[in-house]
Amino acid sequence: MTKLNLINPERPILMGILNVTPDSFSDGGQYSDINLALRHAEAMLNDGADIIDIGGESTRPGAPAVSVQDEITRVIPVIKALKKEFNCAISLDTSKADVMQSGIDEGVDLINDVCALSQPQAMEVVAQSKVPVCLMHMQGTPRTMQKNPTYNDLIQDIRDFFIDKIAACKTAGIDEHRIILDLGFGFGKTLAHNYQLLNEMDSFLNFNMPILAGISRKSMLGNLLDLPVEQRLNSSIVAATLALTKGAKILRVHDVKETKQAITIFNAMNYGVDNG
Numbered sequence: 341m342t343k344l345n346l347i348n349p350e351r352p353i354l355m356g357i358l359n360v361t362p363d364s365f366s367d368g369g370q371y372s373d374i375n376l377a378l379r380h381a382e383a384m385l386n387d388g389a390d391i392i393d394i395g396g397e398s399t400r401p402g403a404p405a406v407s408v409q410d411e412i413t414r415v416i417p418v419i420k421a422l423k424k425e426f427n428c429a430i431s432l433d434t435s436k437a438d439v440m441q442s443g444i445d446e447g448v449d450l451i452n453d454v455c456a457l458s459q460p461q462a463m464e465v466v467a468q469s470k471v472p473v474c475l476m477h478m479q480g481t482p483r484t485m486q487k488n489p490t491y492n493d494l495i496q497d498i499r500d501f502f503i504d505k506i507a508a509c510k511t512a513g514i515d516e517h518r519i520i521l522d523l524g525f526g527f528g529k530t531l532a533h534n535y536q537l538l539n540e541m542d543s544f545l546n547f548n549m550p551i552l553a554g555i556s557r558k559s560m561l562g563n564l565l566d567l568p569v570e571q572r573l574n575s576s577i578v579a580a581t582l583a584l585t586k587g588a589k590i591l592r593v594h595d596v597k598e599t600k601q602a603i604t605i606f607n608a609m610n611y612g613v614d615n616g
């Protein structure tokens with residue numbers, strides 16, 4: 341199998357979400373939890389996930405902070421087991437330098453940081469490695485970000501954020517070819533902001549970096565359609581499809597099988613059908 345090209349994928353790729361937060365688990369990193377995580381990852385890989393995104397700290401609005409040690413205890417055993425059992429591509433969803441370093445030591449293929457390397461030493465840890473990094477835009481912190489998000493000019497403010505971040509990354513020694521951009525749906529944005537961002541996602545393509553879109557099951561779907569989280573499958577697939585048409589190259593999703601169908605249709609439309 342050829343190695344997955346995260347940085348310049350010819351076609352859209354699928355990132356399956358694997359949560360190992362305590363609310364998704366019972367016995368905090370013990371055998372049954374690791375096994376449960378492995379079975380979930382296996383199902384996503386069978387359904388067409390190209391990469392598994394593992395996170396030990398929830399970044400949903402209002403979610404509590406987690407200590408470095410707790411996060412390492414949650415994610416590292418699962419990363420080890422995933423590498424051993426499936427040798428699949430792994431993305432590590434973390435903002436903490438020590439967690440990043442532990443993951444890099446275990447061979448993760450991507451650092452996915454919703455804080456865009458703003459935490460102490462995070463930039464340095466990634467710079468000293470060879471792994472690609474996803475820089476996400478967020479206004480505020482997960483605990484406070486949905487209070488009253490305001491922008492001068494939504495698109496230009498986020499563009500400026502990326503310009504500054506990319507410059508800082510380069511100065512630190514992170515080559516631009518290692519960078520993925522994420523507009524940060526739901527992270528310090530009103531409903532109107534989120535849909536404007538979806539509409540104007542293509543205006544970020546001239547950074548010449550892949551764009552990752554994380555919309556799956558988010559409140560921008562539920563609040564618009566008045567649907568609880570367990571009824572957001574259809575809207576998640578619609579939004580993922582729209583993101584594809586706006587140029588998203590990596591889709592971070594819960595519902596891998598259904599999103600894979602959207603990508604297959606998108607690819608057939610764009611590149612043709614290869615089996616008859």
Ligand code: PT1
Pocket residue numbers: 399400401433452453454474476522524525526527552553554555557558559560592
């Ligand atoms: C994301 C993302 C992420 N989202 C990347 N990583 C989450 N790169 C975690 C809601 O409004 O979009 N991109 N890691 C999950 N965070 C949220 C935020 C979940 C908002 C739900 C909401 O419902």
